[in-house]
Amino acid sequence: MIKKIILSLLFLVPVTGIWAQRPDAAGYARLRKDQDTLQLLSREIFAGKGDAGREAATEQFIPALVRALKTPWSFRFPFDSLRTVSIQYPQDSSFRVFTWALERETGFYRHYGAIQMNTPDGQLKLFPLFDISDYITNTDTIAGNKAWYGCLYYNIVQRHYFNQEYYTLFGWDANNPRSQKKLVEMLTFKNGTPVFGGPFFSYAEDSVPKPSRNRLIIEYKKESTATLNYNKELDMIVFDHLISETNEPAKKYTYVSDMDYEGFKWKGGKWVHVNKIFHDAIPLGKGAPVPQPLDQKKKSMTNPRSAEDFQTEPSKKQPTKKKQ
Structure with missing residues (x-):
């Protein structure tokens, strides 16, 4: 049960930009106090009693977070006590994105989030x-922040192409009692405002080319696990190829990994599809990661990982956060 999970959140990217101003002593003290309030509310959102209690905590959390972020130079405050809120930074630290989830008693989820820009004057x-993910049938969209496909972001990969920055977002949606989802999409900024999605996932090099996608979403069995993340060694996005274990392809909640892997390689400002990453001739000890049944007790609402991550992590050790 997700309510019994031990949560951990790893801030992967330190702030290294030219805007290194920190809050003054009074501002820092105020942010510490605000963080204590937000921490209590975030716990209620995650594990409060009933839908009403969790929704009430959410309604209090949002304005409390906004008030805290209005403190000058709040971008430099890490909010690292908010264990049930994912906070992700791109490499250039030009913004950070907060995301969190509210689980309903039905086992369905609603997501919330905000993007805070790293402003040169420290103002919010x-x-x-x-x-809006519960209300749309076409998920292959290009949209602004008011039509967001809700999820918990767990990684951001930045690319530069023709004087523009492209931020690839990786997200997880616990979805419903029968299935979960992972997604990858592009975030760009047009006239200073965020745009989610775009035709950046190309299948032009496939043996049978298909139209580009604005985002990739994989859905699979609740008790299973699937990889969808950037692999630094391969310098590409890697994800599991999924099949229905009951030979019912229309039922996404029956999908599991078939131990094959696809990917996307960055070429000419797009992620270009690679149909098969690992082939027969794999050096000894360098094989593809093998999916294993997911230990639900290790599942994290803010740091979703695949089975190979659990296999390689040191036992009984908590990840260390990098300070801002």
Whole structure:
């Protein structure tokens, strides 16, 4: 049960930009106090009693977070006590994105989020994210922050092409009692405002080319696990190829990995599909990661990982956060 999970959140990217101003002593003290309030509310969102209690905590959390972020130079405050809120930074630290989830008693989820920009004067520039994923049938969209496909982001990969920055977002959606989802999409900024999605996932080099996608979403069995992340060694996005274990392809909740892997390689400002990553001739000890049944007790609402991550992590050790 997700409510019994031990949560951990790893801030992967330190702030290294030219805007290194920190809050003054009074501002820092205020942010510490605000963080204590937000920590209590975030726990209620995650593990409060009933839908009403969790929703009430959410309604209090959002304005409390905004008030805290209005403190000058709040971008430099890590909010690292908010264990049930994922906070991700791109390599250039030009923004950070907060995301969190509210689980309903039905086992369905609603997501919340906001993008805070790293402003040169330390003042707040915030884009709230409005989850519309429950109300759309076409997920292959290009949309702004008011039509966001809600999820918990767990990684950001930045690429530069023709004087523009491209931020690839990796997200997880616990979805419903029968299935979960992972997604990858592009975030760009047009006239200073965020745009989610775009025709950046190309299948032009496949043996049978298909139209580009604005985002990739994989859905699979709740008790299973699937990889969808950037692999530094391969310098590409890697994800599991999924099949229905009951030979019912229309039922996504029956999908599991068939131990084959696909990917995307960055070429000419797009992620270009690679149909098969690992081939027969794999050096000894360098094989593809083998999916294993997911230990639900290790599952994290803010740091979703695949089975190979659990296999390689040191036992009984908590990840260490990199300080801002």
